[in-house]
Amino acid sequence: MSAFLQYTLQGLAAGGFYALSALGLAVIFGVLGVVNFSHGACYMLGAVISAVLLAELHVGFWVALVVVPILMFGFGVLMERLLVRWLLALDPLYNFLLTFGLTLILVEAVKQKYGVSGLPYEVPAGLGGQVSIGSVNLSVYAIFACLFSVVVCVAVGLLLTKTRIGMIVRASTEAPERTRALGINVGRWVTPVFGFGIALAGLAGVLAAPTRAITAEMGSNFIIILFAVVVIGGLGSILGAVVAGFLVGLVEAYGIAYAPTYAQIVIFVLMALVVLVRPSGLFGREEVA
Amino acid sequence: MRSRTVQGTVAIAATASLALAACGSGAGGPQSGGSGKLTDDKIVIGLLNDQSGVYKDLSGPNSKTAIELAIADYKAKYGDKAVAKTIEIVTADHQNKADVANSKAQEMYDRQKADIILDVPNSAAALAVATQAANKKKLYINIGAGTTKLTGESCNKYTFHWAYNTxxxxxxxxxxxxxxxxxxxxxxxxxxxxxxxxxxxxxxxxxxxxxxxxxxxxxxxxxxxxxxxxxxxxxxxxxxxxxxxxxxxxxxxxxxxxxxxxxxxxxxxxxxxxxxxxxxxxxxxxxxxxxxxAWYWNFDDQNKKWADRFKEKTNTRPSFAHAANYSAAMNYLEAVQEAGTDDADAVVGKLEGKKINDVFLRNGEVRKADHAVTHDVYLAKVKSSAPEEWDYEDIVKTIPAAEAYGEANPACKMG
CATH class of the missing domain: 3.40.50.2300 (Response regulator)
Known part of the structure; x- marks a missing residue:
């Protein structure tokens, strides 16, 4: 029983991180209808920038947690202005291919500059070690990452559903003509929303830095799991991404516990089942998706 | 309609990413052609390894520097009496793909007139080059790959495995x-x-x-x-x-x-x-x-001295693969010197059974039966802090060659 509890808590801890990592993907999906394949590369950039800030400017984890998303926001704005914007009117496949190409460029550029063996990064002071709850042990950092992720997800969810800005953003994308007729400049919101999604990817990267290998390829595998999370949750649904993040974390943990070889396959079996039963995902709305 | 398009795109995205992740490389098939005759008054050493991917730092371009050191030492040792007066190095990046390694090896042996190919990390790539070496009847000393097949099922007269195996x-x-x-x-x-x-x-x-x-x-x-x-x-x-x-x-x-x-x-x-x-x-x-x-640069004075020379040129400390590339190149040149020719069969004859003690190999022997180069290896423990950059290991124990390598691989049928 304690083993089961241990795996459950570990799954939840991983799930929180998955939710945050998938959140930016879901926001850009949901609001702009862009399949941003470069999300994994932006996540990698977030981690690499944190490591470089630490090594070269002695900027620690807590500052990076604020600075890196701001830098990545800027990067996202540039990306939208210079590239993504021009393909928005076309089939979503065009932007998918664009961001796919961008991924290859970013990964190779980081390889050129920082090599292939990876960059060092340590667990920030105060977040090292373990906590024991009964017979269950969890790493302090994993708990922190999970709680932090949940707070960010809830804040983003509230921002989009409960605030005036969120309302305008949603209206601009769901019914652009009618929103424009109300005197709102629809195009104005596209750039910041995209930048915001990229900033979230960067934030997930910072959060990953102390606990994962920081290499140019770190996002290449991770993006696959994130796509699964977003598809299971429902395209563009913030709540869906969060719930699916936890679900995938749990499924993965139980998979590892009871059938380790199939741990990753289980995630995609879950994805296939969800798509079969509910093509728009757990929380996706048919008409918006 | 938009929902369907986006859904479709996501499906493509997920499939594409899975396909990418699954992208591997098949082993290249054997190639025919090419005789073994080559002298043209020079020795050409081919360095075929990963110059841009995961094994770049471990071996990569700096192995060329290691081979250059070997050439310098060979020339200094034999001076006017050197059989090989002109020695060239050609390099290529196999990108960790067996098919690329296969065609690059072919190009090195045939067009660039390489007498020997060195290094080749990545087991699939290593095995592809072994096949080429056997077909072309040219030497091949593997350093970077771990697979025991090189000295097992895939062993052949021209292939040697210098540094380590799984x-x-x-x-x-x-x-x-x-x-x-x-x-x-x-x-x-x-x-x-x-x-x-x-x-x-x-x-x-x-x-x-x-x-x-x-x-x-x-x-x-x-x-x-x-x-x-x-x-x-x-x-x-x-x-x-x-x-x-x-x-x-x-x-x-x-x-x-x-x-x-x-x-x-x-x-x-x-x-x-x-x-x-x-x-x-x-x-x-x-x-x-x-x-x-397989080797540690700060193990003793001999290693340290060589590591200092290496650092002068590269500004970094050598991995065991760098030292092994040096050792392989040096011993190849010594064998050429001894044989008085670069004829592959003659050189193989000089290498087989040779007992070697050099900066990389301690109690080393080129085992005739399977062409594994056996030598003392080391059980290392990572230090808790580094006294200087790259000084990371305490050598807990030297494992004698016989214990580390055991008996010759029975799967090897030397043709």
């Missing part, structure tokens, strides 16, 4: 740690050919040394999240947790192991580790980890 790593690490009291193991290994081989070899050696392996857990490759695997590996409270991962997976594993409750309770043993891994993750993250090293 069976040696298992004997060194698993055998020694088990004998020293680490009798109960749980192993986590990446679920592909290399990881499965390592798991088998380690399990065999732990058992042979009187220990037991409670669980062998396969992890998907590649993988980011090892926290749960580590918890599972801790079940049954083993004394030793063996990680058979390499590269980014290894770093993920170690980082997450250090954050787990097993840190301090179980000893971490790593199947395959290079000094470049320690350098990239930081010495404190790996502190206390034991592994088998």
């Amino acid at each position: 069976a040696m790593l298992a004997r060194g690490t698993a055998g020694t740690i088990t004998k020293e009291g680490g009798t109960s193991w749980n192993i986590v290994y990446p679920d592909y050919a290399f990881g499965q081989d390592m798991n088998k070899s380690f399990t065999k050696e732990v058992t042979a040394a009187g220990g037991s392996v409670g669980q062998s857990i396969a992890s998907p490759f590649p993988s980011d999240n090892f926290a749960t695997f580590i918890t599972k590996a801790g079940e049954g409270s083993p004394k030793v947790i063996g990680s058979m991962h390499a590269g980014g997976d290894l770093i993920n594993f170690v980082k997450q192991f250090n954050q787990s409750s097993l840190k301090g309770k179980a000893q971490l043993a790593v199947g395959l580790m290079f000094i470049t891994d320690i350098h990239s993750l930081g010495v404190d993250q790996f502190a206390g980890t034991q592994f088998t090293d």
Whole structure:
């Protein structure tokens, strides 16, 4: 029983991180209808920038947690202005291919500059070690990452559903003509929303830095799991991404516990089942998706 | 309608990413043609390795510097009496793809007139080049790859395996740690050919040394999240947790192991580790980890002196692969000198059975039966802090050549 509890808590801890990592993907999906394949590369950039800030400017984890998303926001704005914007009117496949190409460029550029063996990064002071709850042990950092992720997800969810800005953003994308007729400049919101999604990817990267290998390829595998999370949750649904993040974390943990070889396959079996039963995902709305 | 298009795109995205991840490379088929005659008054050494991918830091372009040092030493040693007056190096990047390695090797042997190819990390690429060497009847000394097939099923007259192999790593690490009291193991290994081989070899050696392996857990490759695997590996409270991962997976594993409750309770043993891994993750993250090293630059004065020469040229310390490239090139040139020709068969004859003591090989021998180059190897323990950059290892024990390499591989039928 304690083993089961241990795996459950570990799954939840991983799930929180998955939710945050998938959140930016879901926001850009949901609001702009862009399949941003470069999300994994932006996540990698977030981690690499944190490591470089630490090594070269002695900027620690807590500052990076604020600075890196701001830098990545800027990067996202540039990306939208210079590239993504021009393909928005076309089939979503065009932007998918664009961001796919961008991924290859970013990964190779980081390889050129920082090599292939990876960059060092340590667990920030105060977040090292373990906590024991009964017979269950969890790493302090994993708990922190999970709680932090949940707070960010809830804040983003509230921002989009409960605030005036969120309302305008949603209206601009769901019914652009009618929103424009109300005197709102629809195009104005596209750039910041995209930048915001990229900033979230960067934030997930910072959060990953102390606990994962920081290499140019770190996002290449991770993006696959994130796509699964977003598809299971429902395209563009913030709540869906969060719930699916936890679900995938749990499924993965139980998979590892009871059938380790199939741990990753289980995630995609879950994805296939969800798509079969509910093509728009757990929380996706048919008409918006 | 938009929902369908987006849905379709996502399906493509997911499929594309899966396909990308699954993208591997098949081994290149054997090629025919090419006779062995070549002299044109010079020796051409081909360096074929990974110049841009995961093994770049471990060997890569700096191995060329190591070979240049060998050429300089050879010339200094023989002066006017040198058989090889002109020695050239040609290099190529095999990108860790067996098919690229296969065609580059062919190009080196045929068009660039290479007399020998060195290095070739990545087992699939290494085996492809072995086939080329056999077909072209030209020399090939592998350094960077770990597969025992090079001196087993795929062995041939022209192929030598200079530095290490997976069976040696298992004997060194698993055998020694088990004998020293680490009798109960749980192993986590990446679920592909290399990881499965390592798991088998380690399990065999732990058992042979009187220990037991409670669980062998396969992890998907590649993988980011090892926290749960580590918890599972801790079940049954083993004394030793063996990680058979390499590269980014290894770093993920170690980082997450250090954050787990097993840190301090179980000893971490790593199947395959290079000094470049320690350098990239930081010495404190790996502190206390034991592994088998084929060579260490700060082991004694002889190694240190060579490492200083290497550092002058590259501004970094050598890995064992760099030292092995030096040793292989030097001994090849010595064999040419002895044979008085670059004729491959004559040179092979001089190399076979040769006993060598040099900066890389201690109690070394080019074993005639399977062309494995056996030598003393070292059980290393990562220091808790580095007195200087790259000074990361304490050598716990020298493992004698015979113990490390065992008997010649019976699967090798030298044709």
